[in-house]
Amino acid sequence: MIQISEPEERNRTFRVGPIRPPSEADSLLLQVTNGCTWNKCRFCTIYKDTTFKAFSADSVKQDIDTIAAYAQQVRAYRSLAGLWDIDGLNEHLSRLVSDEERQCFYMVANWLLRDGENVFLQDGNTTALSSGRLSDVLIYLKQVFPQIKRITSYGRAENLSRHDAAYFAELKEAGLDRIHSGYESGSDEVLQLINKGVTSEQEIRAGRNIKAGGIELSIYFMPGIGGKDLTVQNSEGTARVIREVQPDFLRIRTAAIKPGTELYGMYESGDYSLCSDDDKVREIRRVIELTEGVTTTLVSDHMVNLLQEVNGSLSGNPGDSDRAEMLQLIDDYFAMPETDRRVFQLLRRTLRAYSPSDLENLTAAQWQQLRDAVRDDPPDVWDAKMNDYICRYI
Numbered sequence: 303m304i305q306i307s308e309p310e311e312r313n314r315t316f317r318v319g320p321i322r323p324p325s326e327a328d329s330l331l332l333q334v335t336n337g338c339t340w341n342k343c344r345f346c347t348i349y350k351d352t353t354f355k356a357f358s359a360d361s362v363k364q365d366i367d368t369i370a371a372y373a374q375q376v377r378a379y380r381s382l383a384g385l386w387d388i389d390g391l392n393e394h395l396s397r398l399v400s401d402e403e404r405q406c407f408y409m410v411a412n413w414l415l416r417d418g419e420n421v422f423l424q425d426g427n428t429t430a431l432s433s434g435r436l437s438d439v440l441i442y443l444k445q446v447f448p449q450i451k452r453i454t455s456y457g458r459a460e461n462l463s464r465h466d467a468a469y470f471a472e473l474k475e476a477g478l479d480r481i482h483s484g485y486e487s488g489s490d491e492v493l494q495l496i497n498k499g500v501t502s503e504q505e506i507r508a509g510r511n512i513k514a515g516g517i518e519l520s521i522y523f524m525p526g527i528g529g530k531d532l533t534v535q536n537s538e539g540t541a542r543v544i545r546e547v548q549p550d551f552l553r554i555r556t557a558a559i560k561p562g563t564e565l566y567g568m569y570e571s572g573d574y575s576l577c578s579d580d581d582k583v584r585e586i587r588r589v590i591e592l593t594e595g596v597t598t599t600l601v602s603d604h605m606v607n608l609l610q611e612v613n614g615s616l617s618g619n620p621g622d623s624d625r626a627e628m629l630q631l632i633d634d635y636f637a638m639p640e641t642d643r644r645v646f647q648l649l650r651r652t653l654r655a656y657s658p659s660d661l662e663n664l665t666a667a668q669w670q671q672l673r674d675a676v677r678d679d680p681p682d683v684w685d686a687k688m689n690d691y692i693c694r695y696i
């Protein structure tokens with residue numbers, strides 16, 4: 303039985319880092335580290351002003367105790383029948399003194415109202431910690447909150463590649479269920495271009511060991527990150543890594559080249575050409591083509607992706623494969639004339655359409671107006687415009 307100290311003896315707030323995967327939107331966020339151990343990827347600005355710090359197990363446990371105190375307060379507003387007194391929760395929230403306390407109470411309430419079963423460990427590279435320190439935190443977390451069913455974390459591929467399957471098996475035993483890793487590409491040329499600090503062989507080794515240790519693996523692929531010069535390498539290299547590793551999930555994160563990044567500087571100086579939306583969709587199609595039979599599920603769960611409906615199992619097994627449907631969605635998109643693809647890109651990037659099928663709702667007058675608005679831009683100008691739009695979403 304875990305002893306939890308009384309509220310007045312405990313810190314009033316707990317730490318929360320800046321990012322989490324979209325699939326962890328309903329998860330409790332528990333910060334175990336701050337920042338990223340690498341911090342040199344040429345497309346990334348998230349932790350540019352943050353020096354990496356790993357918190358001690360005692361310090362994280364103190365945060366867990368603080369969360370437990372908030373959970374106790376929140377649960378007081380649930381009836382024996384399991385119904386929540388939302389007005390009471392809101393009234394409690396309004397009585398809290400500081401913004402930080404309100405944020406902490408809100409996060410715990412939001413988590414418990416959504417079953418309180420999933421936790422995401424932040425920040426960018428939690429698995430830089432020794433398995434002992436991480437296991438200590440995981441075990442304590444599950445003791446304090448026995449209802450937890452899934453604990454996940456980010457891990458940087460190069461760092462993950464230094465650990466063997468036994469390391470991951472120990473973390474699995476302690477409670478870690480899934481690792482999210484931003485592979486971005488499986489092409490060594492692209493990985494060098496973006497200064498990812500990892501090779502495709504390290505990605506494969508890391509992925510295989512994670513899976514052998516019994517932990518689910520969710521990797522991220524960035525269509526278009528290699529620019530026009532490396533668009534073929536990006537898709538074919540990534541497909542090779544997927545075939546070798548067979549991650550549980552392949553999550554699509556369409557490349558957005560943000561002003562202020564090194565890659566954007568290379569674009570401005572003419573050393574990097576932005577991929578078009580069509581290039582990026584072609585890369586996804588090629589990856590699907592080249593990965594038939596893997597046990598991976600392709601997931602499109604971010605608004606930067608153009609064709610959100612391209613989702614599903616990559617296995618070629620009749621009955622459980624979505625390959626044909628995904629390829630058909632892409633082929634239907636390319637069957638549209640280029641001007642109409644631009645119309646869809648514009649509407650999608652400005653959140654006025656979700657799927658190409660939404661274009662069926664446009665009137666003849668709207669079509670005319672939109673086609674006139676998009677057709678004259680030269681390709682490089684259009685591609686830069688679309689890049690600007692998606693940069694707003696990251």
Ligand code: SF4
Pocket residue numbers: 338339340341342343346347348349426458484
């Ligand atoms: S490893 Fe991830 S968090 Fe770190 S710099 Fe690269 S993209 Fe950013």
